[in-house]
Amino acid sequence: MVKINEFEAMIPLRDKISKEIGEGKSVKEYLNNKEYPNPISGEEEAKEIAAEWKLKDAMNEGIVKDVETEIDFDKLEVYSFEDMKTYVPEPQQWLIENQIPKAEIGFLVGKRGERKTFLALFLSLCLASGKECMNDKVPEKKKVLWIEEETGKDNLTLRTIDMAKGMGLDKEKLDIRFISYSGLKLDDEGTEISPNKKFSEFRKIVAEFKPDLIIDDCLQRSVNFEVDKDNASISKFFTEIVRPMTRAYGCSWLFIHHLRKGLNGNTRNEDPLDEVRGGSELVNYARFVLSCSVPKYQQSDDCEMVVFKVLKMSNSQKTPAKVISFTNTKEGLKIVYEGEPSEVLAGEVQCGNAIQEYLFDNQIFEFTTGEINEKADEIGFKKTLISSGLKYLLEKGVLEKEKRGHWKICGDSSQEVLR
Secondary structure: OOOHHHHHHHHHHHHHHHHHHOOOOOHHHHHHHOOOOOOOOOHHHHHHHHHHHHHHHHHHOOOOOOHHHOOOOOOOOOOOHHHHHHOOOOOOOEEEOOOEEOOOEEEEEEOOOOOHHHHHHHHHHHHHHOOOEOOEOOOOOOOEEEEEOOOOHHHHHHHHHHHHHHOOOOOOOOOEEEEEOOOOOOOOOEOOOOEOHHHHHHHHHHHHHOOOEEEEEOOHHHOOOOOOOOHHHHHHHHHHHHHHHHHHHOOEEEEEEEEOOOOOOOOOOOOHHHHEOOHHHHHOOOOEEEEEEOOOOOOOOOEEEEEEEEEEEOOOOOOOOEEEEEEEEOOEEEEEEEEOHHHHOOHHHHHHHHHHHHHHHOOOOEEEHHHHHHOHHHHOOOHHHHHHHHHHHHHHOOEEEEEOOEEEEOHHHHHHHHO
């Protein structure tokens, strides 16, 4: 055990090693991986090795900090007009192309119970495995750190492993770490005299694990202030904690967050970002905002469709919305990219086309609403959507309505049935 009052004598040795191995490299990691000669050649070498072992113990116990983690979060970066003339902005780098940029702050928003956590887990598994994500490339495998106060270890484990099985990743070694129900408050650093122990430990975890993406589920439970009421605390949180950590460690943040109460899913708003709790004050700190929603009409009871949208992407073009499906199987939770909403989720159009195909395949010329409702599962849509599909075929001129609840294929269309 290293005594705390001995640490000052170790600082020069730590700094000497830091210069030898190169700026920005971890002294602690270097010492933990260093191989020493056996046998030792003499007394002088033995003293040097003993000093390094003592320093290594002190660093592993957290008594002596690693130079790499000693970051001045309060240092201001100043640049001039002349600097701008020669400055070339770096091209956008991606963790997941078109979805999560590198070293940026973002949100994943949606209504309660609309698969936000599931979608974030899916993004995590794709990022950690290097698997393509909703038809978008993952340039390389990355590390993910989860902070979650919504689900708990038991449920999160079940969901994660079930999804990993469905993706064929349950045997893989993935660099994802979780912090569950810890009571960690990301806005509470404490003071210089009395630092918050949990936050200090969190910062140490980030410094040592070096995650490329930190996911927080969810923002409101991870801070002490009311997100939709306290603008001053929002500003302080992002300018004094999140942004400095982003610059220091080069990580991206994805905060899972809710929509405003009373506005959930109201897409008639001119700007959907106005639906986010905390409004423009919160969204202004985000470089990207993602959303997920469950459409009203689902094609079947066996799977659930979810619409994924990019609502904001500061350094790149926003890409079209995507539809993915979640299906529970014996092999785990299967997640499939289905296409764009216009191709997949035009409910009455898709259902109408499925009804038409069913009628033509079975050479049915006349039927009742009750009869076609009984075949809803075979057609592949819920009964609640069948009436919309029939209305679409009526407007299209494929069907005509003889009387209430009785349908007949129109003359021209009936010839197609006989082909």
